[in-house]
Amino acid sequence: MSEAHIVVKDVNKVFSTPGRDVVALKDINLEVPRGQFVCLLGPSGCGKSTLLNAIAGFALPSSGTIFADGQLVTAPGPERGMVFQEYALFPWMTVEDNVAFGLEIKNQPKAQIRATVDKLLQMLSLQDFRSRYPKDLSGGMRQRVAIARVLALDSPIMLMDEPFGALDALTRRNLQDELLRLWAELKKTIIFVTHSIEEAIYLADRIVVMTYRPGTIKKDILVDLPRLRDPAAAEFNALKRELGQLVMEEQQRHHNDELRMAAVD
Amino acid sequence: MARIDWREIGVGLVVPAVVILLWHMAAHLQWVNAQVLPSPGAVVAKWVEYLLPLQPYDAAAGSKLAWVFSGELVQDSLGSLYRVVVGFAVGAGLALPIGLAMGASKHAYAWLNPLVQLLRPIPPIAYIPLSILWFGLGNPPAIFLIALGAFFPVLMNTVAGVRHVDGIYLRAARNLGASGLTMFVRVILPAAVPYILSGVRIGIGTAFIVVIVAEMIAVQNGLGFRITEAREYFWSDKIIAGMLTIGVIGLAIDIAVNKLNNHLLRWHRGLEN
Numbered sequence: 001m002s003e004a005h006i007v008v009k010d011v012n013k014v015f016s017t018p019g020r021d022v023v024a025l026k027d028i029n030l031e032v033p034r035g036q037f038v039c040l041l042g043p044s045g046c047g048k049s050t051l052l053n054a055i056a057g058f059a060l061p062s063s064g065t066i067f068a069d070g071q072l073v074t075a076p077g078p079e080r081g082m083v084f085q086e087y088a089l090f091p092w093m094t095v096e097d098n099v100a101f102g103l104e105i106k107n108q109p110k111a112q113i114r115a116t117v118d119k120l121l122q123m124l125s126l127q128d129f130r131s132r133y134p135k136d137l138s139g140g141m142r143q144r145v146a147i148a149r150v151l152a153l154d155s156p157i158m159l160m161d162e163p164f165g166a167l168d169a170l171t172r173r174n175l176q177d178e179l180l181r182l183w184a185e186l187k188k189t190i191i192f193v194t195h196s197i198e199e200a201i202y203l204a205d206r207i208v209v210m211t212y213r214p215g216t217i218k219k220d221i222l223v224d225l226p227r228l229r230d231p232a233a234a235e236f237n238a239l240k241r242e243l244g245q246l247v248m249e250e251q252q253r254h255h256n257d258e259l260r261m262a263a264v265d
Numbered sequence: 266m267a268r269i270d271w272r273e274i275g276v277g278l279v280v281p282a283v284v285i286l287l288w289h290m291a292a293h294l295q296w297v298n299a300q301v302l303p304s305p306g307a308v309v310a311k312w313v314e315y316l317l318p319l320q321p322y323d324a325a326a327g328s329k330l331a332w333v334f335s336g337e338l339v340q341d342s343l344g345s346l347y348r349v350v351v352g353f354a355v356g357a358g359l360a361l362p363i364g365l366a367m368g369a370s371k372h373a374y375a376w377l378n379p380l381v382q383l384l385r386p387i388p389p390i391a392y393i394p395l396s397i398l399w400f401g402l403g404n405p406p407a408i409f410l411i412a413l414g415a416f417f418p419v420l421m422n423t424v425a426g427v428r429h430v431d432g433i434y435l436r437a438a439r440n441l442g443a444s445g446l447t448m449f450v451r452v453i454l455p456a457a458v459p460y461i462l463s464g465v466r467i468g469i470g471t472a473f474i475v476v477i478v479a480e481m482i483a484v485q486n487g488l489g490f491r492i493t494e495a496r497e498y499f500w501s502d503k504i505i506a507g508m509l510t511i512g513v514i515g516l517a518i519d520i521a522v523n524k525l526n527n528h529l530l531r532w533h534r535g536l537e538n
Contacts, residue, residue, distance in 0.1 A: 058436060078442040088437035092455040092532045101451070102441035133532040153441065 003070075004031035005189045006055060006157065011064035013050055013215075023214035024050040025061065030208065030217065034156070037183055037190045039204035041197065041243065043251040047215020048193045049161055055191060056082050056159050068157055078102055081150030085162040087142040089134040095145050096121065096130040102153045120148040124178070140171035147179070151186070160192040164199070176202055180227065197243045201236060202229055209243065212250040213257065219246055303502040312338070312506035337491070341507075342514060344487040345476050348404060349518075352411025353472045357465065359412070360419035367420075368427025368457070369449065381420065389414040389475050397483055407479035407487075414475035415468035422464025426457030459533055462526050469522055473515050488514075 013025040024047045032038055040048040053059045055066055057076040066073040068080055076082075081102075089098050096117050103113045121127045124144045134142055143163055150158055164172045180203065183190060194200050200207045201223060209219040221243075225235055285305050291297055292304030299307070315338040322332050334340070366373040367381075389410050396406035430453050438452045480489030492507035 056440065058439075076436070076439045078440070080440075082437070082440045084433065084437065086433055088433045090434060090437070090452065090455070091534065092458070094532075101438075101443075105442045105447055135532065135534045149441070 005034040005036070005069060006030070006032040006191070007065075007067040008051070008055070009065050009067075011051070011054060011061040011066060013047070013054060013059070014062045025054070026214035026216050028064070028215070028217060030220075032189060032191065032206075034189055035187050037203060037205045038192065039200035039207045040191065040193045040210060041195065041200045041207050041247060042210035042215075042218075043195060043212055043247060043254045045254050045257075046210040046212050046250055048195075048210050050215065051210075052082075052159055052161050052191060052193050056080055078106070078153040079155045080157045080159055081153045081155040083143070083146050083150055083158065083160045083163045085165045087134070087139075087146050089142055089145055089149070091134050094131050094133055095126060095137070098134070098145055099148045099152050102149060116152055120151055123151075123182070124148045138171075139167050140175060143167065143175060144178070147182070151182070156189060158188045158190045160190065162193050162195070165194070165196075172199075177228070179203070195247075197240055197247060198231060201225075201239050201243070202231060207243065209246050210250070212253040218250065300499055300501060303505065307502045308505045308509070311500075311502040312509065315503060315506055338506075338510060341486055341488045341491050342510060344484075345480065345489065345511075346514065348407050348411055348479070348484075348487065349469070349472050349476050351404075352408040352476070353415045353469055355408065356412035356415030356472070357419045357468055360416045360464075360468075361423055361461070364420045364423025364461075365427060365454070368424045369453065374424070381417075385417050385421070389471070390478055393479070393482055402483050402485070404484065406483045407476065410479045410483075411472045411475045414471040418467035418471060419461070419464040422460045422467070423457065426460025426464075427453055429460065430456040459530055462529060466519075466522050466526065469518055470515075473518060477511060 008028050008030040011025055011028040012023070015022045015024055028051060040051060042048050050059065054061050055068060055073060057073045057080065060074065071079075073080075090101065093101065099117045099120055100113050103116060108116075117130075121130055124147060126141070126144055126148060129137060129141060129145075134145065137145065146163070164175055167175065176199065179190075182188075192200075192203060204223055206220070206222050208217055209221075210216065211218045223239065225233070225239075229236055231237075288302070289305050292299060292302055292307075303311075316336050318332055318335040319337065320326075320332075320335070322329065326332070334343075363377070367377050368374070392410055392413055393406075396409045400406040400409055434452055434456055435448070438448055443452060476487070477489035480487035481493045484490050488507050488511050492504045492511075495501075495503035495507065
């Protein structure tokens with residue numbers, strides 16, 4: 001673990017809209033070691049998704065550089081697989097075709113694709129759904145497929161944009177446990193965006209709290225509670241209280257900003 | 266699966282039965298002149314006569330099958346269907362690649378869209394005089410008109426389908442490494458299929474309207490020609506028999522296209538039930 005797996009250096013991102021510029025990210029510096037599970041935490045508008053999209057290569061920074069796995073990020077690519085909140089499964093493909101798609105793009109031999117898909121469907125308990133279309137699956141099942149699709153790429157880095165945000169609490173916990181199991185087994189570097197404090201503490205090695213506009217890093221803490229973590233434990237709740245204060249300060253700024261904008265209009 | 270619901274079918278038959286009964290009474294009690302509105306029975310009799318072969322079977326003249334299909338109604342229906350199929354294939358066959366290009370390329374769109382917008386509001390029927398000048402009488406002008414009628418709905422929907430592909434699919438596909446042809450064939454095209462198929466459905470409907478009109482003016486057979494011809498002889502029973510045939514064929518086409526839609530869009534959220 002000599003060199004960081006993801007390096008974000010002096011990153012700024014400005015969105016220009018008619019009338020005013022919004023500074024979404026300001027002077028972000030972040031180094032993520034290989035295999036670390038990092039949660040980006042903050043209220044909406046704090047730039048956590050912007051940072052994730054920059055690492056994914058969807059929206060490059062206005063200035064600064066991002067290196068992933070030693071490569072400068074210039075475009076999206078399969079070495080940084082992304083799981084989206086809205087699943088983004090291809091509805092015209094069956095579950096197995098969705099999982100196989102990334103491998104077909106890589107022109108892997110059919111037999112090998114088949115073997116990988118079988119293994120992943122097994123791993124995510126999707127065997128019985130392989131010929132179904134996404135419309136016939138529940139939200140939790142869809143997100144399992146999206147995770148399998150990214151795992152198929154065998155990318156060392158996994159980016160997750162509020163992947164469990166639309167799920168009910170029980171499904172969510174179930175998928176969190178599943179993700180932790182996969183992460184421990186496959187040793188991925190994960191950057192996971194969430195606005196749920198509890199989710200961040202439950203999952204992460206490290207939590208990066210971001211500020212509301214301009215998006216900066218407000219606090220960067222390591223979570224060294226033993227896994228699987230117990231959300232009812234005293235240490236868990238102490239951390240939750242501490243993070244809650246930090247996040248709510250930013251949420252308040254977000255709220256005030258909204259009120260001010262409304263007053264201007 | 267679809268169990269046959271006799272009750273629903275029974276309810277559905279009530280209103281048509283009442284209409285036919287009223288029609289029968291109007292004709293039978295001579296509320297109207299039989300020349301203007303023949304009785305349902307007369308129409309059915311005419312329809313059967315129109316359907317059956319004109320000549321008695323003669324083994325020397327050809328096969329039994331050809332004889333069975335030698336009735337005027339069968340020949341007219343086949344003629345009309347042939348024109349619809351060929352005309353639609355030509356129209357949609359041109360519209361699909363042009364629409365895909367216009368949807369996918371800003372340049373193609375900028376070049377072609379003004380002309381398309383200019384021509385689109387002209388109803389295909391308005392091309393009849395020109396099509397006769399260009400192609401004379403018979404199948405060519407009819408197929409030209411039908412192709413024109415099918416062209417614009419398929420084109421407009423294809424363009425809209427490609428342009429409205431949800432950005433999330435494009436992002437996900439780029440993330441998986443897709444680009445160029447793979448992106449187009451595996452992501453953009455299937456995402457546009459629901460739009461394209463609704464264009465196909467409108468296009469076939471238009472083609473079927475245009476074929477009847479074209480036959481009334483430019484062709485010497487087909488259902489449209491036959492009912493116009495029947496008017497000259499005051500054969501109102503034959504006119505109505507022809508119209509009913511047009512209705513049945515139109516319904517059959519619509520059901521077939523619908524079935525195709527449901528099959529091709531079995532993945533689509535809008536169809537779950």
